């Protein structure tokens with residue numbers, strides 16, 4: 001069984017102690033997001049877990065426990081999302097300098113092949129245009145040279161709840177957000193928030209089995225610990241309404257591909273291969289191959305096996321991940337990134353965190369009084 005920890009929240013940053021309690025107990029529980037009365041129980045014993053994939057913007061709290069994981073024989077790798085966004089997009093991540101330090105420490109400890117840098121989602125906006133990303137990626141790649149050999153990128157998907165959240169930011173600040181277009185989508189003349197039917201609607205991403213909730217987690221801030229507020233043009237800051245948003249242009253395929261190619265060139269010059277993540281925009285013309293986050297090839301390499309692993313049918317069609325069991329829970333990540341697919345609102349996060357019990361097998365709440373507990377699940381295994 002591959003354990004995903006987690007696309008739904010940042011376990012290393014906020015729930016490391018809970019995770020270690022589950023390691024010591026040898027099992028964990030997951031509540032069905034669509035049927036809260038149903039809880040599934042999974043073994044977390046080293047002999048039942050092929051590999052753990054951690055997703056984080058801050059692995060620091062987990063670092064002291066890596067010795068324990070190693071001594072018990074767990075295999076793992078990390079997706080480390082490291083962006084350099086204005087505070088309005090990533091309000092609660094640690095300062096960039098701390099995250100860069102954590103990245104380097106983790107890489108020194110786990111090995112660079114087990115730490116994947118994610119620069120995603122790429123948010124195109126009036127304060128983060130293409131030039132912004134090119135400048136930031138160049139800076140980050142230089143700081144991370146020698147500490148990873150893989151960069152994963154993806155562009156923001158305008159799912160319903162993300163769209164609504166960004167719309168509120170637009171109303172408050174005048175910042176415009178742009179929807180990147182794929183080749184063939186040039187006919188969509190209006191992007192951003194103006195057409196309800198645009199984008200993926202409720203949620204085309206993540207657990208396609210999940211419907212209203214999306215499965216992707218990730219990270220970041222500003223340069224060298226100094227956060228900068230986005231510069232809001234005076235005329236826009238007064239507008240407050242959504243008329244500016246309605247007029248917000250999409251970004252043409254040519255610009256999207258040029259940005260992707262620029263990122264690839266920079267990353268390659270720093271010794272990194274660049275892959276896309278479940279990207280509906282075909283980035284191959286920019287020299288970027290589609291990748292897999294729960295990556296069967298990397299898992300086989302780390303595990304020293306050549307066994308085949310089934311594709312995860314619960315993910316979006318464009319996703320190339322193999323099957324895994326996600327141990328996290330939605331609406332629990334305190335990073336509260338503006339573009340997050342896994343959080344609904346600050347209020348729902350607060351409510352769930354109030355129900356977090358570090359010794360419970362569930363991340364939120366306890367198993368007491370559950371309607372249905374399903375034991376002895378047998379997910380696919382390499383063994």
Ligand code: SF4
Pocket residue numbers: 007008009010057216217218219333334335336337339340341342343
């Ligand atoms: S708020 Fe969402 S995008 Fe940000 S770190 Fe948490 S799970 Fe990832």
